[in-house]
Amino acid sequence: MSSQAAGNQTSFLGATDDYYNMCHPWLCQPSESGILVLLLLAVLVRRHCLWPGCGHGRPRLPSPVDFLAGDRPQTVPAAVFMVLFSSLCLLLSDEDPLPFLTLASLPNSESWKILALLYYPVLYYPLAACAVAGPRVAYLLGSVLSWAHFSIQVWQRAECPQTPKIYKYYSLLASLPLLLGLGFLSLWYPVQLVRSFTHRTGAGSKLGTRGRSWPGLGGPGSCELRPFSWAPWEGWEQLVVLFTIPLFLDSAGFRLPLKLVISATLTGTAIYQVALLLLVSVVPTMQKVRAGITTDVSYLLAGFGIVLSEDRQEVVELVKHHLWALEACYISALVLSCTLTLLLLIRSLTTHRANLQALHRGAALDLGPPLQSTRPSRKAIFCWMSFSAYHTAFTCFGLLVQQIIFFLGTTVLAFLVFVPVLHGRNLFFLRSLGSSWPFWLTLILAVTLQNIAAHWVFLKTHHGYPELTNRRALYAATFLLFPINMLMGGVVATWRMSLSALYNTIHLICRWPLLPSTAIPLPTPGYCTYRNFLKLEASQSHPAVTAFCTLLLAAPSPRLQAPVDPKGNLRTGEEEEGLQLLQTKDPMAKERGPRASRNRARWGLAYTLLNNPALQAFRKTALSGAQANGAQA
Amino acid sequence: MSSQAAGNQTSFLGATDDYYNMCHPWLCQPSESGILVLLLLAVLVRRHCLWPGCGHGRPRLPSPVDFLAGDRPQTVPAAVFMVLFSSLCLLLSDEDPLPFLTLASLPNSESWKILALLYYPVLYYPLAACAVAGPRVAYLLGSVLSWAHFSIQVWQRAECPQTPKIYKYYSLLASLPLLLGLGFLSLWYPVQLVRSFTHRTGAGSKLGTRGRSWPGLGGPGSCELRPFSWAPWEGWEQLVVLFTIPLFLDSAGFRLPLKLVISATLTGTAIYQVALLLLVSVVPTMQKVRAGITTDVSYLLAGFGIVLSEDRQEVVELVKHHLWALEACYISALVLSCTLTLLLLIRSLTTHRANLQALHRGAALDLGPPLQSTRPSRKAIFCWMSFSAYHTAFTCFGLLVQQIIFFLGTTVLAFLVFVPVLHGRNLFFLRSLGSSWPFWLTLILAVTLQNIAAHWVFLKTHHGYPELTNRRALYAATFLLFPINMLMGGVVATWRMSLSALYNTIHLICRWPLLPSTAIPLPTPGYCTYRNFLKLEASQSHPAVTAFCTLLLAAPSPRLQAPVDPKGNLRTGEEEEGLQLLQTKDPMAKERGPRASRNRARWGLAYTLLNNPALQAFRKTALSGAQANGAQA
Structure with missing residues (x-):
């Protein structure tokens, strides 16, 4: 074997x-x-x-x-x-x-x-x-x-x-x-x-x-809903999170969902693993090839009709230098793509936070068509399940594509501009750029002249309102400058495509959370996954619900028989947090006197009704009776 | 020479x-x-x-x-x-x-x-x-x-x-x-x-x-504003427009601005010229190369280590067949890109119409940030001047890029799938696709199982509301299926990138009018040009203004001394058109009795004041006097 x-x-x-x-x-x-x-x-x-x-x-x-x-x-x-x-x-x-x-x-x-x-x-x-x-x-x-x-x-x-x-x-x-x-x-x-x-x-x-x-709100069967706790920040392990995601310090009272923390960790690991794979699969081979170059390479090149120099030793040096430049391009492209991915990961985390907070507040997201319901659905559960995995796969894939595109870009730039300038030969690109000065001069002149004319000749202010004037001259200029504007349009189109390609390359990885769905009119599974993931997270771990559960737990009601927490002050902190996340502007929420105990009793009633649906049939009568009593009093 | x-x-x-x-x-x-x-x-x-x-x-x-x-x-x-x-x-x-x-x-x-x-x-x-x-x-x-x-x-x-x-x-x-x-x-x-x-x-x-x-509204200096006329439809030359743009028949009373008609004509011409250039610069050369292939090609291929067949005549036939396939790919890619460009041109024309009609109604456009003012500005004039030229240049450029991408796509498809199937050899791609069935089966099974589980196991309806249940099983499934979901994510990312590349390729030409600016967060000169062009068109040839001018022309007021049109019924048609384009829901607008003549008098007053700004100083007093008279009566 x-x-x-x-x-x-x-x-x-x-x-x-x-x-x-x-x-x-x-x-x-x-x-x-x-x-x-x-x-x-x-x-x-x-x-x-x-x-x-x-x-x-x-x-x-x-x-x-x-x-x-x-x-x-x-x-x-x-x-x-x-x-x-x-x-x-x-x-x-x-x-x-x-x-x-x-x-x-x-x-x-x-x-x-x-x-x-x-x-x-x-x-x-x-x-x-x-x-x-x-x-x-x-x-x-x-x-x-x-x-x-x-x-x-x-x-x-x-x-x-x-x-x-x-x-x-x-x-x-x-x-x-x-x-x-x-x-x-x-x-x-x-x-x-x-x-x-x-x-x-x-x-x-x-x-x-x-x-x-502790039974949750979903009924007696689903007993996993847990109160939100601020206590873990005292644990030393939270320091790691605190250290790795410093940008979350500015939003006190918000904790990223676990799935997003896992996704971020996986993205970091994926960046390391993909970068390592890209580095070790190419660079050692290139270094070995570079070390193994002898004077035979001049014969090989001559076979393809390329004669770099008469001196064979110089040819070896030149080839080695070009290979070194290629290696440098590869490594710099890798560094660039890893840095960009990391920066976009951080940016996407802040977007995640903003989106989740908006969903918690019940605000409409800038994420395409509004969500019909915040209730979980089959699709939402499926998307939630696969979110972290998709996120990681997208990172790996995006990093690979970025590396390819950036490597091509840096290589073209290096071999068209830097290497020729350094060696002082093969300057054909720079020379052609230099000889095309009439073209660029014409374009610059045409754009400048049109802008000057648009401001001083074709625009006239009447009683504070700008108005079009000298229309004949405007039409004549439009007609006469049509061919040059067409050249300008070609330059603009090239520029736009390069920019768009670069933008798409950079945002390939973190595209879902950063762009609204109008940007992608076609069905995109990744984006869909992200939206449904957010929906399920918001519906299942809403801070208001967790704060309510904490309230119930802390309530001194003997009927509920909930385990009373010895640290009462922490519970109050959670209530505050839940209210703060909802950004309730109501000043009454902070006055907790007899009203708070009445609210607590009402929540208790709601909880009892939820757990005893059979009682709901009697509820309306009971309520109307209570209201009638209230009216009599 | x-x-x-x-x-x-x-x-x-x-x-x-x-x-x-x-x-x-x-x-x-x-x-x-x-x-x-x-x-x-x-x-x-x-x-x-x-x-x-x-x-x-x-x-x-x-x-x-x-x-x-x-x-x-x-x-x-x-x-x-x-x-x-x-x-x-x-x-x-x-x-x-x-x-x-x-x-x-x-x-x-x-x-x-x-x-x-x-x-x-x-x-x-x-x-x-x-x-x-x-x-x-x-x-x-x-x-x-x-x-x-x-x-x-x-x-x-x-x-x-x-x-x-x-x-x-x-x-x-x-x-x-x-x-x-x-x-x-x-x-x-x-x-x-x-x-x-x-x-x-x-x-x-x-x-x-x-x-x-006829002096326009901008003052005595700008004398080019003209009344809108429905008459040219009777001219035979309009039949050409009617024939080329049949989709505009459904919106009676709307006429495309001249610049857009010119742009559409130029786009059509550009499609012809670019397609012709692409066709004649490649296909005749390929045909000549194909005709010139002799048995020597087998030696040439053997020099590169490629032995297609032992029989030299068979090698010639094979090479000719491959070259023919390449030619077919090139031509089909060209046909595809031209058809797509033409279809998108028609689609973009309907979008232009919708956008212009929206601007005429004063509605906010789905074109990024709302326009600050509909008044002309330096930038708007410059963009308006270069619009048609940019449009043509974008068409040419987009067609070139489309041709390259579609040619690559069809060639890959032909030489990986069709030619191997036809010849019965080099089936490595299809074989590797066939041998990867466990991979695809796993993915399909995983997705199906997750969806079934999400529907039947993890979702439970309580009193009509779906709720999450069996959380432990959900967490366990999420954890266990993470690696397979990652593979699925890789497939989805590949699919998404291909789709996105195809979409961007197709929409490269007509991108500005079809997509809102949120799709392109970076400054894009082309899109900016389109928006400003629309702005200037809407401000300078608004149908309501032209209808008003027509009203003034048709008014039997001796003071204005406007040339009275002999065809009064046409004028009424224009008024209707102007009102229709503005989609005025006011039923009063259709009752034209003494009110219409009073309105006409008021328009006349407004016109007089515009042309005699010196009178404006006296206007408030005059108006308040008139109002006081009205109150006394």
């Missing part, structure tokens, strides 16, 4: 490569025993995670990530998704997509790679679920699991840092985000475990338990 | 061409005598055309085209512009841009070509001005001039149908619109001349005279 892998490598690179210091392939894969340990742990975690859910009578699989809960730490899901995405990227250079099978001898490795796409989420499912499950044992299992994953990955990279495919260190470099994510998790779980021992009602477990025991 | 021209031709085509039956270059140019006759005629026409304007005291050059007058026949300016544009297109294949100079020996022919851009409008200026000037002598001179132009062109093409550059019959084919335009003019002028003899107050001259003698 080793020889076969080497053969594959040879055919891939097109030439034998003596740089590789290959280790045996079996060393490069996590052994079956490691996988078995992982699976066993996963099963254990699963069995354990079922336990807290048993309170409701039937065992349920814990969810890996609570996407719609606003009160959870967002770093753990982001780290898990980063690990998952990096594992998928490593599939590119892997001979054997599934670690427990050596498939190099199997016929249809394409299908096995697709199977691997299902295998990796299952592999990291328990790692994510341990954070959601909550109790101490889950943290313990999470710690063990993350340490196992992390040590296997570190051991694997240390044992075999080089890979046969793409570039010898590609696998090592591509696994850096993976190691970073696993390293973070293997620190986070022990910290949570220790914390749960030091103060017995740890924030995470408490919220988790309350979240599950 | 002949040998030099032949040398140029050889270097241009890259090979000697024995198909040409070249005539001597001096035969192909209009002789200096012809040019002198033309200039003399032009001077005569100019001198004559000054005459009618002398009524106001100072001689003025007649305008070539009355762009803003709504009552003129629109076919003559359209024909003149078609002739002018075709002459400019013929410059491409001309060795000597200026007919009276043989410049092949002059050093800087680039500058002379720019000079030719000024020469041709001057050449056709008198031809256009004769139609505007109006009186019988102008028609006579116009007839002579158009016949001279037409006969010179016909003689030139008949003497020397073949040209050395581009393609032997290019010059002949490219001059067809020129001959068509000149032929039309050489018929139109005699007809008008005869008509002016048969009924002495011909429509054209009458309107022209009245137009000049």
Whole structure:
């Protein structure tokens, strides 16, 4: 099998490569025993995670990530998704997509790679679920699991840092985000475990338990709606979010939905992975080619009729210099596209925030046709499910296209302008530009003259109102300057197309949130996904609803039997936040005296009615009776 | 010089061409005598055309085209512009841009070509001005001039149908619109001349005279505002417009501005000229190459390592077949792009009409930020002047880009799908598509399953309202299907980019009127030009203003001394039209009894005040006095 892998490598690179210091392939894969340990742990975690859910009578699989809960730490899901995405990227250079099978001898490795796409989420499912499950044992299992994953990955990279495919260190470099994510998790779980021992009602477990025991507004069946909590900002892990997204500091009281945080993290990881792939798949090869150029190249060029110089050594220097220029163009295009993508990611995050806040306020979005209903629908759920994945795929695709276009652009610019100027030859482009001065002069003169004439000759102000005058001269000038204006139109059209191409290239990635749908009159699945995602987020995690739930929780009503939070001041903070997000201008909202208790009682009534629909039949009579009483009083 | 021209031709085509039956270059140019006759005629026409304007005291050059007058026949300016544009297109294949100079020996022919851009409008200026000037002598001179132009062109093409550059019959084919335009003019002028003899107050001259003698609203200086006339529909020349733009029949009472008619004519001519250029510059060469293929081609291909077949004759057949496929792709791409451009031209004309009608009604346009003022400004005048030229240049440029993109598309499609299927070999693309069925099956299954789950599992209707349910399963599915959704995102991104590229290609030409400016957040000169053009057209030829002028003309007031039209019923029609265009819902507008005469008197007062600003100081007192009288009565 080793020889076969080497053969594959040879055919891939097109030439034998003596740089590789290959280790045996079996060393490069996590052994079956490691996988078995992982699976066993996963099963254990699963069995354990079922336990807290048993309170409701039937065992349920814990969810890996609570996407719609606003009160959870967002770093753990982001780290898990980063690990998952990096594992998928490593599939590119892997001979054997599934670690427990050596498939190099199997016929249809394409299908096995697709199977691997299902295998990796299952592999990291328990790692994510341990954070959601909550109790101490889950943290313990999470710690063990993350340490196992992390040590296997570190051991694997240390044992075999080089890979046969793409570039010898590609696998090592591509696994850096993976190691970073696993390293973070293997620190986070022990910290949570220790914390749960030091103060017995740890924030995470408490919220988790309350979240599950608290029925939401949707009826008795859907019991996942959780109160919004401001507390996690005290956790050290939030500092990471605080550090990475500093632009969100200006909007106090707003927290990005978890899905958007995951998407942003994935975009960052995707930028790294795609840039790495683009860099290592081209630059080392170009450097090798450059190093391998000898005086034979002059014969090769002469075969194509190109004679750069009589001196062969000079030809070698020239070719090397041109190749170096090409390499510089490639790297600068890569830097440019990565920077632009990053900047647009930040800009799109602010747009996301603005859009979500507008939706929370019930405002119409600048996102095409208004949403018919904020209620969830089949399409909205489907779009919400696939949003992060689409976002990541669009980033990868856009970065690839940007790289191609920017590389072409910089190469044309370098070889038409910079290199000729530097070498002092092949100046034909600059010379033709220089010899076309009558053309440019004519255009500039025509535009200037027309503007001057439009201002001083054809326009006349009568009693403060500008009016058209000298119409004959205007018509004559229009007729006579028609051919030159046509040339000007050609220049404008070229300029417009270049600008439009550049604009489309830059905005390819973050196009959905930045442009209104009128820009794209055709059905665009990506844009549609974004709109429906926003709709579902706004309908399912509206801060007003979460604030209301908090109010109910904090209410001293014995009928509701809600667990009363010991930190009453935090709850008040949440109410404030909910009201602030809605930008209620009502000054009454801040006066909470007997009116607040009455409101609370009314919310309680509404809640009771929602949970007991049978009572609704009696409600109108009751209400009219109450109103009649109010009128009598 | 002949040998030099032949040398140029050889270097241009890259090979000697024995198909040409070249005539001597001096035969192909209009002789200096012809040019002198033309200039003399032009001077005569100019001198004559000054005459009618002398009524106001100072001689003025007649305008070539009355762009803003709504009552003129629109076919003559359209024909003149078609002739002018075709002459400019013929410059491409001309060795000597200026007919009276043989410049092949002059050093800087680039500058002379720019000079030719000024020469041709001057050449056709008198031809256009004769139609505007109006009186019988102008028609006579116009007839002579158009016949001279037409006969010179016909003689030139008949003497020397073949040209050395581009393609032997290019010059002949490219001059067809020129001959068509000149032929039309050489018929139109005699007809008008005869008509002016048969009924002495011909429509054209009458309107022209009245137009000049009628002062507009802008003050005594600007005397070009003319009443709107419905009469020209009776003219046979309007049948041409009626025939070419049938879509305007449904909106009775609306007439496209002359500039738009000219732009549409020019777009049609540009489609013909660009398509002709694209066709004759490529297809004959390809046919020659195809005809010249011998068995030597197999050696040539073997030199590049390509062995199509062992049998040399089969190789020749294969190469010929491939070249034929390439030619078919090129022609079908050309047909496709021309058809699309034509269809989009028609669509853009309806958009122009809708936009103009909206502006006339004072409605806000869907054209980006609302226009600050409908008054003319420097920018509006400049944009209005260059509108038709820009429109034509955009059409030419867009057609070129469309041809390139469609040719690439059809070639890729043909050589990846059709040719392999036809020949039964090189099926690698179809095979790889076939072997990727697990990938596509996975995607389809994932999308279907997610949609089914979203509808049946995750959505639950409570009391008529859909609600999210089974959140744990939803989160788990979202997590597990993330990698497959990412693949789906990649497919969607590819699809979106292809669609977007196609859309942008198709709409490149007619982009300004079809898309709102939000689609193009960057400053786009073309779009800006269109908006300002519309603004100036709406402000200068508003149908309500023209209807008002007609009312004034028809008023039996002796003070105004306006020439009373004998056909009173036509005037009423115009009033109706003006009101209809404004879509006044007021039923009072249709009751014209004593109220109508009072209104007429008020318009007369307004007109008097406009022409005598000194009276405005007394107006308020007069009005308040009148109001006081009204109150007493």
